[in-house]
Amino acid sequence: MTARISPSAWLAHPRSPYKPDVKIAHRGRADVVVQGGNHRLLSSGLTVAPWHPIEVLHFPIRSVEQLERKMAHWSRAGRVWAPGRSGVSHAQDWFDSVAVTDEVLASGLAAGSLAVDTRLRDALRLLGQGGSGQRADFVPELVSATPDDGAFRAAVAALGDRALHRLLRRLDDAEERVARLESASPTDGVG
Amino acid sequence: MTIVLTLVPETVGDGLDQFLAFHRDAGVDLVLVGGQAPVSTASHDFVQRVDGAASHTDLARVAVDRFAAEWIVPGELDELWWPRGESLKDVLAVIPPRYGVVQGLVRTFVGAAEPPMAGGSGFGSRTVRTSLLGPDGAEGGSLHTLLRPVYRAGPNMTLDAADWTLGGRRVPLRAWYPLEVFRYPAEGMLDTALIDAGLADGSLVVDTRLRDALADGTTSFPVPSIVDDSSYAVECAAVGEVDLVRLDRQIRDLELRIAELEARFWPRVRQRLRRIARRPS
Numbered sequence: 254m255t256a257r258i259s260p261s262a263w264l265a266h267p268r269s270p271y272k273p274d275v276k277i278a279h280r281g282r283a284d285v286v287v288q289g290g291n292h293r294l295l296s297s298g299l300t301v302a303p304w305h306p307i308e309v310l311h312f313p314i315r316s317v318e319q320l321e322r323k324m325a326h327w328s329r330a331g332r333v334w335a336p337g338r339s340g341v342s343h344a345q346d347w348f349d350s351v352a353v354t355d356e357v358l359a360s361g362l363a364a365g366s367l368a369v370d371t372r373l374r375d376a377l378r379l380l381g382q383g384g385s386g387q388r389a390d391f392v393p394e395l396v397s398a399t400p401d402d403g404a405f406r407a408a409v410a411a412l413g414d415r416a417l418h419r420l421l422r423r424l425d426d427a428e429e430r431v432a433r434l435e436s437a438s439p440t441d442g443v444g
Numbered sequence: 445m446t447i448v449l450t451l452v453p454e455t456v457g458d459g460l461d462q463f464l465a466f467h468r469d470a471g472v473d474l475v476l477v478g479g480q481a482p483v484s485t486a487s488h489d490f491v492q493r494v495d496g497a498a499s500h501t502d503l504a505r506v507a508v509d510r511f512a513a514e515w516i517v518p519g520e521l522d523e524l525w526w527p528r529g530e531s532l533k534d535v536l537a538v539i540p541p542r543y544g545v546v547q548g549l550v551r552t553f554v555g556a557a558e559p560p561m562a563g564g565s566g567f568g569s570r571t572v573r574t575s576l577l578g579p580d581g582a583e584g585g586s587l588h589t590l591l592r593p594v595y596r597a598g599p600n601m602t603l604d605a606a607d608w609t610l611g612g613r614r615v616p617l618r619a620w621y622p623l624e625v626f627r628y629p630a631e632g633m634l635d636t637a638l639i640d641a642g643l644a645d646g647s648l649v650v651d652t653r654l655r656d657a658l659a660d661g662t663t664s665f666p667v668p669s670i671v672d673d674s675s676y677a678v679e680c681a682a683v684g685e686v687d688l689v690r691l692d693r694q695i696r697d698l699e700l701r702i703a704e705l706e707a708r709f710w711p712r713v714r715q716r717l718r719r720i721a722r723r724p725s
Contacts, residue, residue: 261674261677261678262677262678262680262681265618265677265686266620267539268538336538337538350667353670357670361669361674367674417687417691418618420691421690424695425612425618427698428609428612428694429612432611433613
């Protein structure tokens with residue numbers, strides 16, 4: 254799998270599997286609380302670094318069988334799986350609704366919204382060829398393969414939009430609570 | 445899911461049949477018509493006139509009470525609601541329950557009509573529209589000119605054209621607009637030179653989706669790919685609904701409202717405490 258999203262704006266679709274996001278690595282603390290999905294910390298006391306020195310190469314959709322396992326895990330964990338399109342209820346439907354065809358890949362590469370990223374493939378090939386004795390050469394080759402800086406900056410900017418979007422969402426929730434306090438009859442007119 | 449489109453037209457032009465056929469194919473279950481303009485409902489079994497209804501709010505309440513509507517689309521006769529999915533139902537079915545308002549991104553078709561196809565649509569023959577990907581983006585336009593609301597339905601609901609969220613009591617889905625509103629104003633056509641200039645700088649684009657969708661006689665809606673959605677996300681960002689200035693303004697407004705609530709709250713508490721203190725023990 255070498256095609257990946259190269260976002261230039263925050264894709265705010267609430268159910269899109271392709272929303273740009275972050276994962277966290279944190280200093281070890283006994284009282285740390287990590288949100289499900291590992292996107293942020295729920296506990297206080299650790300400050301988030303303002304830059305992204307690590308990329309997480311995410312492969313969320315790999316096969317119908319893998320999606321079946323994912324849906325089963327979610328079900329066991331008591332989570333309700335919510336598809337991005339109506340009428341999608343099985344792993345095969347899900348896979349078909351989000352898989353990128355060759356035609357879509359070609360148009361995405363032309364538009365810059367998709368990129369071919371072979372870093373992992375190349376790294377795995379190097380590891381497979383040389384074993385641990387080749388590690389001295391391994392890091393420089395990966396660094397030279399780092400993709401386009403402009404695209405990376407655009408992706409980071411999209412993450413900034415995501416942070417703003419989340420703040421606004423919390424503000425909307427707070428505004429709804431204030432509006433209910435203001436109203437003598439909280440549901441009048443809302444529907 | 446029941447979707448009701450409400451109409452309160454001032455006048456009725458010659459595009460009514462196309463308007464109704466389009467929205468029926470898009471997944472609207474019922475069109476309710478209010479106001480005084482003469483709209484013939486005889487040839488459309490999913491159109492009903494509501495006597496005495498003078499506003500979208502009147503019609504929305506009828507839609508909920510009599511027809512168990514789940515979503516209300518306040519319509520205008522020169523606007524077509526284009527779903528970014530197989531249908532309006534397909535798009536609205538996956539909106540998380542917390543959201544009470546979903547917004548459509550307005551696309552204004554500015555070019556004169558091309559010669560219509562045989563039996564074709566007057567709407568579909570206009571294919572040049574505005575884009576937010578041009579050098580000026582949204583040109584500082586207000587959100588109410590760039591977007592249109594669709595409402596999750598409920599009893600005694602009020603539709604306020606100036607305040608879609610009713611002071612925040614409805615939570616809007618922000619920065620993602622799963623519907624587009626194709627707008628075909630009768631006036632404001634651009635001449636060829638302006639159209640050529642707009643196409644050159646990207647503020648105008650050729651959009652044949654409606655014409656193509658109508659090609660086989662009934663409207664069919666293509667499902668956007670991730671590439672389409674990525675490009676669309678850039679336009680959604682250009683609307684500017686999520687930016688620091690707007691966030692700052694919203695926080696200040698909320699702070700003022702909280703201050704007013706506090707001003708109402710403490711005098712009541714003091715009054716209550718005085719009453720308790722005066723009670724004989």
